[in-house]
Amino acid sequence: MDGKGLFGESFIPAPASFIQKNSVIFKTPAYAFWRIMKGGKGLPERFKPWNSAMPAWEEVLSEEEVWKTILYINKTVKERRQPIPEKQNSSIKQGKNIYLKKCAFCHGKEGKGDGPSKEYTLPHPRNLTKGHIKIRSTSFGKIPTDKDLFDAISNGMKGTTMPGWSHLSKSNRQSLILYIKSLSKKI
Known part of the structure; x- marks a missing residue:
């Protein structure tokens, strides 16, 4: 969830950290869905230069699978961000x-x-x-x-x-x- 997974260091640019508050996952669910489906190259022209190696998943995952992924990420990030009592x-x-x-x-x-x-x-x-x-x-x-x-x-x-x-x-x-x-x- 922090972008430093098993192969995280091998990507340029590095994967996004979902734990940071400015992460894509903290934007609207529709935005997260769009980013997963379109990937980094799907970003609008006004956001160039793109700083994302995120592939597009629209040809690989169904809409239901993407929504399940978003729900899983949100749940896991929420659990990880809980302060230690x-x-x-x-x-x-x-x-x-x-x-x-x-x-x-x-x-x-x-x-x-x-x-x-x-x-x-x-x-x-x-x-x-x-x-x-x-x-x-x-x-x-x-x-x-x-x-x-x-x-x-x-x-x-x-x-x-x-x-x-x-x-x-x-x-x-x-x-x-x-x-x-x-x-x-x-x-």
């Missing part, structure tokens, strides 16, 4: 404390997979800032669910040196998830 802020802080005590030796203080144990472990610890989680229930390129993260933390990762942390309380593991998610813009 104060209760969760304290959980993120708690998660950071747990992370620094239990995870930083392997994953590094900033979650980049560069902790002191990196040289001695194969495969190397994950760089959590990239948001790539090996075991997940979501399709390739999609972010893992909280349950995916909870299971990886609880059970460890088979074939790696990552141990299971099921002895931590459920609340502590959930706080750890909140902190891990804060390390990456993708999760």
Whole structure:
């Protein structure tokens, strides 16, 4: 939703961020529909130069599919823009404390997979800032669910040196998830 998806950096110009308030998605639904159908090249002459690599989808998607896409984007953006309640802020802080005590030796203080144990472990610890989680229930390129993260933390990762942390309380593991998610813009 932020324009930095799996291949986002390979496009010139970069894809639009739907999270920014001036995004196309915050204009009227009819405008969003028109932009999806016509793409960037469909912009009126008075808006040149176009700063959009958006393809036209009118030959690919039906009107119903475009409206469903708009509804999905609006719903997802609205969910992502929700402020974190104060209760969760304290959980993120708690998660950071747990992370620094239990995870930083392997994953590094900033979650980049560069902790002191990196040289001695194969495969190397994950760089959590990239948001790539090996075991997940979501399709390739999609972010893992909280349950995916909870299971990886609880059970460890088979074939790696990552141990299971099921002895931590459920609340502590959930706080750890909140902190891990804060390390990456993708999760």
